[in-house]
Amino acid sequence: xxxxxxxxxxxxxxxxxxxxxxxxxxxxxxxxxxxxxxxxxxxxxxxxxxxxxxxxxxxxxxxxxxxxxxxxxxxxxxxxxxxxxxxxxxxxxxxxxxxxxxxxxxxxxxxxxxxxxxxxxxxxxxxxxxxxxxxxxxxxxxxxxxxxxxxxxxxxxxxxxxxxxxxxxxxxxxxxxxxxxxxxxxxxxxxxxxxxxxxxxxxxxxxxxxxxxxxxxxxxxxxxxxxxxxxxxxxxxxxxxxxxxxxxxxxxxxxxxxxxxxxxxxxxxx
Amino acid sequence: xxxxxxxxxxxxxxxxxxxxxxxxxxxxxxxxxxxxxxxxxxxxxxxxxxxxxxxxxxxxxxxxxxxxxxxxxxxxxxxxxxxxxxxxxxxxxxxxxxxxxxxxxxxxxxxxxxxxxxxxxxxxxxxxxxxxxxxxxxxxxxxxxxxxxxxxxxxxxxxxxxxxxxxxxxxxxxxxxxxxxxxxxxxxxxxxxxxxxxxxxxxxxxxxxxxxxxxxxxxxxxxxxxxxxxxxxxxxxxxxxxxxxxxxxxxxxxxxxxxxxx
Numbered sequence: 152x153x154x155x156x157x158x159x160x161x162x163x164x165x166x167x168x169x170x171x172x173x174x175x176x177x178x179x180x181x182x183x184x185x186x187x188x189x190x191x192x193x194x195x196x197x198x199x200x201x202x203x204x205x206x207x208x209x210x211x212x213x214x215x216x217x218x219x220x221x222x223x224x225x226x227x228x229x230x231x232x233x234x235x236x237x238x239x240x241x242x243x244x245x246x247x248x249x250x251x252x253x254x255x256x257x258x259x260x261x262x263x264x265x266x267x268x269x270x271x272x273x274x275x276x277x278x279x280x281x282x283x284x285x286x287x288x289x290x291x292x293x294x295x296x297x298x299x300x301x302x303x304x305x306x307x308x309x310x311x312x313x314x315x316x317x318x319x320x321x322x323x324x325x326x327x328x329x330x331x332x333x334x335x336x337x338x339x340x341x342x343x344x345x346x347x348x349x350x351x352x353x354x355x356x357x358x359x360x361x362x363x364x365x366x367x368x369x370x371x372x373x374x375x376x377x378x379x380x381x382x383x384x385x386x387x388x389x390x391x392x393x394x395x396x397x398x399x400x401x402x403x404x405x406x407x408x409x410x411x412x413x414x415x416x417x418x419x420x421x
Numbered sequence: 422x423x424x425x426x427x428x429x430x431x432x433x434x435x436x437x438x439x440x441x442x443x444x445x446x447x448x449x450x451x452x453x454x455x456x457x458x459x460x461x462x463x464x465x466x467x468x469x470x471x472x473x474x475x476x477x478x479x480x481x482x483x484x485x486x487x488x489x490x491x492x493x494x495x496x497x498x499x500x501x502x503x504x505x506x507x508x509x510x511x512x513x514x515x516x517x518x519x520x521x522x523x524x525x526x527x528x529x530x531x532x533x534x535x536x537x538x539x540x541x542x543x544x545x546x547x548x549x550x551x552x553x554x555x556x557x558x559x560x561x562x563x564x565x566x567x568x569x570x571x572x573x574x575x576x577x578x579x580x581x582x583x584x585x586x587x588x589x590x591x592x593x594x595x596x597x598x599x600x601x602x603x604x605x606x607x608x609x610x611x612x613x614x615x616x617x618x619x620x621x622x623x624x625x626x627x628x629x630x631x632x633x634x635x636x637x638x639x640x641x642x643x644x645x646x647x648x649x650x651x652x653x654x655x656x657x658x659x660x661x662x663x664x665x666x667x668x669x670x671x672x673x674x675x676x677x678x679x680x681x682x683x
Contacts, residue, residue, distance in 0.1 A: 222587055223587075223589075224583055224586060224587065244589050244591070246589060247588075247589045250589075252587045254580070254583070254584065256580060258580045258581060258583070258584035260581060260599070260602070261679055261680075262602050262605075262677075262679045271585075271588065271598060272588045274594075274598065275588045275589065275590045275594050275598065276588075303679045305679070323588075
């Protein structure tokens with residue numbers, strides 16, 4: 152087993168790759184009986200700079216665990232994760248302003264106004280107050296929240312709250328953006344509108360994006376590449392969809408992905 | 422902001438104002454009724470049983486102001502120290518569940534000991550009056566602060582913790598941006614409870630083991646069979662408690678106004 156806490160990477164650094172995952176394994180001990188649960192078995196993944204990658208797969212296949220590992224909130228059991236040349240779980244502060252995360256729930260702090268919630272990342276990054284307010288306002292306006300700067304989260308609708316959460320991440324202008332079923336809590340129309348804004352801004356900022364989703368249409372419409380995962384985050388399909396404009400091609404790919412997912416068993420513990 | 426939203430906000434603020442007025446009016450009626458009932462009873466009984474308001478207020482003016490200040494200071498110094506120690510210990514225990522498993526049973530034992538026993542221990546163990554009172558207040562209030570703050574910290578949702586961690590703060594920033602504001606409601610509630618507790622405890626402690634302060638004033642009044650003095654000291658204690666509760670409520674309104682927004 153590799154020592155995943157070592158700061159020295161054992162994988163060769165690819166300058167073009169924003170994210171490199173090598174022989175990644177993650178296990179958990181179940182609280183009730185201490186049994187080891189394998190979440191990710193042995194994953195290799197390279198995401199070039201500027202690529203928009205969608206990860207799809209059945210519930211419980213390890214997609215969200217992968218995002219936790221990429222964001223540094225969890226450490227690998229073995230193997231390596233390298234983000235912009237750094238191990239995210241060890242060199243935590245080195246990725247300040249480089250790595251941004253948008254969660255499934257908005258996770259706004261209820262005692263902060265919309266503006267203060269957007270500015271929290273900038274405060275932590277040490278940005279001056281005037282610049283913080285300027286950036287937070289800019290992103291709130293861009294996301295259609297002009298006039299709601301001083302509203303508390305309880306005064307906002309679900310869609311508005313998720314927009315504030317997006318503004319919080321975009322205000323940091325990260326080079327790499329991770330998202331975990333970002334719009335799954337919203338209704339279809341709001342989700343589509345927010346999704347369109349999200350991808351527009353991500354493209355504008357030339358961000359490298361990894362998004363976990365269950366929406367195949369969204370993945371094919373906005374992604375450069377789709378990775379289909381099975382149990383233990385095994386890569387079942389890795390397909391580039393750049394330049395996919397033909398509706399028939401898109402439908403065929405949707406069907407292919409659905410077939411691959413159907414053939415995969417539901418996850419079991421080992 | 423649209424006209425409709427502005428109107429809604431104005432309407433809701435008027436509703437809140439009306440509710441406050443109603444509560445104040447009800448409180449005034451209730452307290453006024455109590456005062457009136459007291460005065461009627463005073464007229465029907467001799468002064469050495471239930472003195473009237475005029476007699477009580479005359480005795481309040483004769484109380485030693487230095488003893489009132491001394492008791493208040495004793496409470497605030499001890500309670501402030503208890504809070505600092507309790508909060509610091511809670512931070513330490515929150516980071517170390519193993520240490521918490523050792524401390525939890527000790528806390529349960531300390532909190533199960535009656536206040537009067539702590540006062541007797543203090544009288545037997547320590548010579549200095551000030552240290553005796555400080556010790557009793559500390560040993561009673563500190564565990565309450567510790568438990569309340571620890572519960573407050575444990576109650577911070579994992580979602581918030583992960584979100585703040587994902588912004589990669591330093592430890593102090595994490596404490597300032599998340600822990601402190603998240604436990605503030607628990608801290609203010611704990612202050613309210615502890616202030617009320619401390620004022621009652623300090624009175625008993627002074628009554629048993631001191632030669633100054635409101636508690637000692639009550640002993641002197643009892644010795645002189647002066648029921649008016651006892652009522653006067655009681656009113657002062659109630660006033661101190663209400664004043665401190667008012668200050669905490671002000672802080673709650675100032676810092677936790679976001680909770681009232683629906």
